[in-house]
Amino acid sequence: MSIEITNVNKRFGDFVALDDVSVSIPTGQLTALLGPSGGGKSTLLRIIGGLEQADTGRVVIEGVDATGLPPQKRNVGFVFQHYAAFKHLSVRRNVAFGLEIRKRPKAEIRSRVDELLALVHLEQFAERLPSQLSGGQRQRMALARALAIEPTVLLLDEPFGALDAKVRRELRDWLRRLHDEVHVSTVFVTHDQEEALEVADEIVVINEGRIEQIGSPDDLYDRPANDFVMSFLGPVTQLGDRLVRPHDLQLHSGDPAAGDISGQIARINRIGFEIRVDVATTGEPSQAVVVTLTRNEFRALGLDVGAAVNIRLAPESHTTLAPPAQPTPADTAKSLASSH
């Protein structure tokens, strides 16, 4: 294990940022700390990096107890959401900074920086100032700067958070490929479940200062431990008192089989390749259930708004117990829509 975190607590005044967190982060992998804003994931990352001190608990990095070590002595690479570029230094000098601090020979620094700039595709920008780069380029520079010191672990705090959607997607793919090349143990914080599912080998879901679940993207998506993980990682709809993924539901218009729930199609919505069908269940109280199908599946059914249908759960689908009912404005709107 590259990072062992044991019973870490952290408070900011009255606010509990981390509540007795213990987690082991495996060596050589890309691990995502995923959760909503303010859930404590950035605080955990900053504690690993030594930028924040835990109130209690231990942090061990590659077998070394780092709990009391300042960031200077942890040999971690840290990448910030807003790049944290050294604005007055050229891209080359930014990347060289950690090596200059370590007083490496000039020639070695030069060749190492050239190597890193090639790795992040910034060779032709070496002499520019950070202000002359785009956001994506700046973040690649920050990544090269962090990698220059050959860190034990690489920590990325919402690294793509400040970028627009397209660049974000590109950099995400690129980070995955880069990691497959460099193999440094990497932990990155994100609130974007798609990003975590796509890039990470392992995901740690953190909410309200506690760890909700740890597992591979498949584990988390298919076998969520609770309703929070279930609804945070993907779309959910409620069927009876269970939460279920809308694409795990099937529709048929024949006679209802045992366990099926009958209803009426309230609305049909096409989003690209996907058809979203809102079904108002019969019986009291009526529920608005969302079912998603592919266009071909839906066409084969030959149904339209108002048609009577039966909903059944696809075999081997995972469901979790729904949280106690708390009507949200969205739910109210949905039930209003379905009653018309």
Next chain:
Amino acid sequence: MTSTTVTGRRSAGDRGSAPGGLPLTRVSGVGLGVAMLWFSLLVLIPLAAVAVTASEGGWSQFWRTVTQEQTAAAIELTVGTAFLVTLVNIVMGTAIAWVLVRDRFTGKRVLEILIDIPFALPTIVAGLVLLSLYGPKSPLGVNIANTRTAVFLAFLFVTLPFVVRTVQPVLAELDREAEEAAASLGARRFTIFRRIILPGLTPAIAAGAALSFARGVSEYGSLVLLSGNLPMHTEVASVRILSSIENDNPENAAAVAVVLLAISFVVIVAVDVLQRRMVRRG
């Protein structure tokens, strides 16, 4: 501060050198006219008048005036003291700004306000304050009346806020994460300060230093009571100008004034050049 004027100057130059240039609209034409008239009436014409008065007796007369023993001593004292005071302000002003921005302590708001007192106080009142505290009847038993220390102290008093006030907002806006990044790359606190923070502050420090120097050179009210204005010892340039006028010798006064003007101009330009280099180098 200086950097803004510089960028303004440069873009104006670019515009002028562009073929044909940009035609002024009527509104901007009137605006430019009013601004130039205002600036001319208040600054350029009086400055020119001083220069003309100073040059009435010709170059040799001018040179004789400013190298006259007593005048030269006054100019030397003024410039030398202003220079020393500026050095002190660079260090202390930055330190005070640091404390105000980075530290939390009770009474911080009060200190914030107190810093500006030398700005707001009439300088003669400052002089009176200094006289009562460090004069012959000093309750502290510190009597520096009629010494060069009095000049130094008076300069320090009135120039205190300049570096603090130029550095403070820039320091508050600095990217703290860049410092954290430097720390995680292995840089110790002093290295972070020297290589990451200081380059960001240099333009502000330079601007504050230039203002502080210019203010020092021109100071009169705060030192006139405590310094005793002893010729060849504690007499500063501004006092020398006044005594020249009182002795009905306006050419002499104008000559000293032109020297002060030239020094201030050189310092402001030098600081500007220096600050650009420092920003680049890191």
